Amino acid sequence: MRQARELLMKGTSWIRGHKLRVILLSLVLTIAAPWPAEGQFSPCCAILAAGLSSISSALQSVIGGGLNQILGIDQSIQQFEQNFVWPQNLINQARSLVGNLQSIFNQIQTLTKIQVNSATLPNAQQLETNLLSRNANQIAQTSANYTALYGSVPAATDASQQVRDMVDMTDAAAQAAMKRAIEIDARQLHAVHTCLRSVRIHLVPGWAPRTGSLAQPSNGTTRAHLLCESNDLSKLGLAVRDPPGPDYRVADEQHQCGVGRKWCSQRVRRIQPDGPLGCSQRVVLHRHCADPVRGQPYGAWGCRQYSFCFGSCCKPGCQNRIQSEHVLTSLLVRSSPIHT
Amino acid sequence: MHYFSFALFALVCGWLMLAAKTRRQVVAITVAGVLISTLVIAPPPAEAQGGIIQAIQAVLNVINGAIQTGLNAINTTRAAINNLYQNLIWPVQLINQARAQVVQMINQYRTLMASILNIDLHSATLATPQSLENAIRDHQVNNFSALTQAFGNTYGAIPSSTDASQADRDMSDLDDALTLDSLKTLKVSDSATDLELQAADSIETTAGKAAPGSAPFLTASAVASSIRSQALTQKMLAAELRHEAAHIAHQNGFRKRGAAFSTQLRGVIMNLLQHN
Numbered sequence A: 001m002r003q004a005r006e007l008l009m010k011g012t013s014w015i016r017g018h019k020l021r022v023i024l025l026s027l028v029l030t031i032a033a034p035w036p037a038e039g040q041f042s043p044c045c046a047i048l049a050a051g052l053s054s055i056s057s058a059l060q061s062v063i064g065g066g067l068n069q070i071l072g073i074d075q076s077i078q079q080f081e082q083n084f085v086w087p088q089n090l091i092n093q094a095r096s097l098v099g100n101l102q103s104i105f106n107q108i109q110t111l112t113k114i115q116v117n118s119a120t121l122p123n124a125q126q127l128e129t130n131l132l133s134r135n136a137n138q139i140a141q142t143s144a145n146y147t148a149l150y151g152s153v154p155a156a157t158d159a160s161q162q163v164r165d166m167v168d169m170t171d172a173a174a175q176a177a178m179k180r181a182i183e184i185d186a187r188q189l190h191a192v193h194t195c196l197r198s199v200r201i202h203l204v205p206g207w208a209p210r211t212g213s214l215a216q217p218s219n220g221t222t223r224a225h226l227l228c229e230s231n232d233l234s235k236l237g238l239a240v241r242d243p244p245g246p247d248y249r250v251a252d253e254q255h256q257c258g259v260g261r262k263w264c265s266q267r268v269r270r271i272q273p274d275g276p277l278g279c280s281q282r283v284v285l286h287r288h289c290a291d292p293v294r295g296q297p298y299g300a301w302g303c304r305q306y307s308f309c310f311g312s313c314c315k316p317g318c319q320n321r322i323q324s325e326h327v328l329t330s331l332l333v334r335s336s337p338i339h340t
Numbered sequence B: 001m002h003y004f005s006f007a008l009f010a011l012v013c014g015w016l017m018l019a020a021k022t023r024r025q026v027v028a029i030t031v032a033g034v035l036i037s038t039l040v041i042a043p044p045p046a047e048a049q050g051g052i053i054q055a056i057q058a059v060l061n062v063i064n065g066a067i068q069t070g071l072n073a074i075n076t077t078r079a080a081i082n083n084l085y086q087n088l089i090w091p092v093q094l095i096n097q098a099r100a101q102v103v104q105m106i107n108q109y110r111t112l113m114a115s116i117l118n119i120d121l122h123s124a125t126l127a128t129p130q131s132l133e134n135a136i137r138d139h140q141v142n143n144f145s146a147l148t149q150a151f152g153n154t155y156g157a158i159p160s161s162t163d164a165s166q167a168d169r170d171m172s173d174l175d176d177a178l179t180l181d182s183l184k185t186l187k188v189s190d191s192a193t194d195l196e197l198q199a200a201d202s203i204e205t206t207a208g209k210a211a212p213g214s215a216p217f218l219t220a221s222a223v224a225s226s227i228r229s230q231a232l233t234q235k236m237l238a239a240e241l242r243h244e245a246a247h248i249a250h251q252n253g254f255r256k257r258g259a260a261f262s263t264q265l266r267g268v269i270m271n272l273l274q275h276n
Helices: A004-017 A019-032 A043-085 A086-114 A121-131 A136-150 A161-197 A246-259 A317-340 B002-019 B023-041 B050-088 B092-115 B125-136 B144-155 B166-207 B215-275
Strands: A197-200 A214-217 A263-266 A281-283 A291-294 A305-308
Touching: A004 A019, A019 B002, A019 B023, A043 A214, A043 B050, A086 B166, A086 B215, A121 A136, A121 A161, A121 B166, A136 A161, A136 B166, A136 B215, B002 B023, B002 B144, B092 B166, B125 B166, B144 B166, B166 B215
Parallel strands: A281 A305
Antiparallel strands: A214 A263, A291 A305
16 A cells, blocks of 8 residues: 555656656547447438338338238138138048048958859869969960860861851850950959059049059050059159058969060050130040040039049950950850751 | 557557657657557548438339339239139039039939839749849858859759760859859849949048048049949959850850761761661
């Protein structure tokens, strides 16, 4: 304390002795001292504030108002879509319906697999097993089994040429009908199950459901489309696809049974509206379908109409071939008594 | 930063003032300090704010011009889309009308169709055929043995090997087998048809409450059901084809056996003639 007082006394005496230096030093330091920033009340800042206020009010009125109007319309659209177009409860209801139908279809599939063989004697059993095999590869065995049971064409020494021709033709018709029956069984097992498992649903109204994927054997000119190819999966968006059920296994097994048969995929024509809005017609499977079955969507929104191919994805004439086979055998059945 | 520079400057300047010997040095230090503080330490003057009004006006012009026009256009378009949705694509009135129509069709046809499908077709009068007919028409798939039994009772069993030739027995067996196959397939088809009808009723009922968004599910279900139905039809068609094929094969077998019998008869006659 004492030292400080002495130091203060010394400083005071030095300042009294060097008044000019102190004054000049104070002047320099005063000049060099950092001054506080200017306040925001200058005219320039007032202009800036007024401008920003104008911009703010313009943003609120022009942009905010416009966006609010758009928001109102969007909310209206959203409410409309949620309440009338895609109501959640109805979509869930439809989904549960699909689940129930899947169960029913599985039961039907089980029914169609029930064995109905009934023959008791070896030759008849052999032919019957062949006829009910549902396997197109077994068609090659049909003629041999048929001959084992019904006999062959009489030798030239046993019958006239006319009778032999008639017998041969009738045998041919009967065998063709049997082979066709095997083919039908095989085809419906292949195609129906394969098509059904890939029925897809597009949630956007106006998109028809599609059965995916048709395919045909590249070396078979007489066979119809059997298997199917996934088509445009990436474009389905919110598509819902039936889970692969037991059909998968059956179809795959049948597919593998086609030894020596080379399958190539065939792209399904993409569904496009070909009419004005509200009255559009779409082709679901193949345009070259012989007997398209026209389906009216339930609810008939805007009179839309979907057409889809006759079951089993027939190529043109597939159904007609069955019918012609049937007519041929019927004619032979009716004509036989006259000739015999 | 400014305060640090000022403190440094004050220390240096104060030390020089203390160290100055003459008045001339004091004046020189003062002048140097003033110059340094003015030129180096003092902050640069702020720039003038002359262009701010133009800038603000430009921003306001953009907001009131391009942005407002764009928002108005978006608003108009969205409103048009909203009208299109509500008036043309999914008019609520027509949706309700379609639902009502589905319900009306259900009320009008379902019971009627059910009664038609359930008409009793039984026609046999005797006990044995009645038993067979009952087995054929019962829509059950778990009584094939009863069907076979009833069929055998009605049409008889295959002749024993002592009563008929092997060829006749084989052909009779296959005829009976294919007939039984067709009858069994018929029972399967009847049972499957019941399920199909059940599915159809479900689809129909749900359609009465459907919305445009749920319609694709129903349409897909209907497509699947239709394909199933077609497959069943084809299955029955295949059975009928087999049956008719067996029929003409059987008749053709008669021709073949006729030829064989003719040959045998010719041989017998030749033998007789030779013996005579």
